[in-house]
Amino acid sequence: MAHIQLKSLCKSFGALEVIKGIDLEIRKGEFMVFVGPSGCGKSTLLRLISGLEQISSGTLLFDGQEVNNLIPSKRGIAMVFQSYALYPHMTVYENMAFGMKLAQTTKAEMDTRVRRAADLLQIDHLLERLPKQLSGGQRQRVAIGRAIVRDPRVFLFDEPLSNLDAALRVQTRLEIAKLHHDMSDVTMVYVTHDQVEAMTLADRICVLRDGEVEQVGTPSELYENPNSLFVAGFIGSPKMNFLTDRLAADFDCTTLGIRPEHITITTAADAVWQGKVIHAEDLGSDHFLFVEIGSSEPLIVRQNGKLLGRIGDALSLRPMPEHLHRFGTDGRPIDKAA
């Protein structure tokens, strides 16, 4: 419901500059994911948008209106915290109704909204329980419910899945995706360090590094056309292979990037690289081969199906030429056509 604009936004804690002038537009109804390694400022950026942190300089606009000095509750936002942050002494119902109670919403209105949100999240049977009587997944759903009842313009998620176990994480991820679908007019901003979450949830991803925007784009743009070594290495699992020195020089670049799934096993005559398998990981549906070809780290090759080769086998490899990523000395890509 809100179009968010960040204009040269800066944040310093004392002498430490955490956010270094970020310009970004988050479109109305968009699911934007901030992703980056720890300490890159992604959580701080989210907190600046929420109003929990004061903006040092720059402008933050919601629908064209400056909100720099607006207190969080007046911005029309709702936030889901990593640690759930439920009020321990209140029941699920009271937790969800607390904000409305403070806003002096009528009892009937409060009740309708709480029950509608509880229904949506299938927690209607838990309304009388205390947070300590709930499992981790249920607590996080209550936290999401508390955010929904606020009927926000902007939904903020601060690593909401980090405290859940693997199975629950996938399930909750699905629910958040569904929520975005159901509330398609609400802008959502989601912070995570997990690139799988970013790839699966986002309409657009904003990769942050050291308080600056590294690249913004749809998941497939970032995957196919990373505009720096950093983004190339951060997006995709397992990581993109990086070859340097002589191996890169063969392709007229400083660093050559090639994703594990873009390498084919071929015959000796056709080979670009040759090497020995030094390690293998079999995931059932596909498998990864770690091949020693004289680079600083073994080349990872992804193959479909069950593991066939054995450790110690010699392999001839060939990259798919249309999927080569060539980077110059500055870590920026060299134009493909060149």
Next chain:
Amino acid sequence: MGRSFLGNILFYMGVILIVVISVYPFYYAIITSFESGTALFKPNFFPESFSLENYKTVLSQRSFLRSFANSIFIASVTVGFALLLAVTASYALARVTFRGRGLLLMTILGVSMFPQIAVLSGLYELINLLGIYNKPWALVLSYTIFTLPFTVWVLTTFMRELPVEIEEAAIIDGATPWIVITQVFLPLLWPALVTTGLLAFIGAWNEFLFALTFTISETERTVPVAIALLSGASSQEVPWGAIMAASVIVTVPLIILVLIFQRKIVAGLTAGGVKG
């Protein structure tokens, strides 16, 4: 676990010794309060006679009942003031960043290190200036002053351990600092409030020096002073029996308070709010 039989015996003998040493003075006060006449002055381990005479003597004195009421009033009001000030102060000290916060905390601790006698004259001047000499407020003021450093420190420590996210969630829900304190933090701070409140109450209840100095008339006295100034039939006679009976009477409310509130001192009130 794997403790030898002999070790067990020594352990429990040690326990018994400690219990006997610490409980004996109270036990002796209780049995003495039921004795009268010359039996009072015979050292004994078991009650030799039983009479409620001493209790009748004490309770029939109107001034004693008055002192009892004074004590209850002063101790309760002190606890109320101390907790109100301490909760708000510790919120600031634990949650609001401002220059000189550490220094302020240290000063608060430093103030509490002065012995009562050192501040007695200054406090006397202050009380005269405020015109509350020989009034209960004189004692409320001085007890609050002496209770606050401890209360503030304990509550600040507790407040710091409350998850920041809960406060932030409340801020997003539209809570002002006052609402955060009263509706979110207070319910979570119950154990700490009960503990510090109880200690403040006991401190105010048992205090003697200020109570003696800042009151003059019999009707304004608190219980410790009243007990100390209990007089017998003649100036040669110290009414030990009555003193003991009075002491037992004033200790009972404290024991009842502790028993009531110990059930409320339950750990883990914050369980479930955040992960873990």
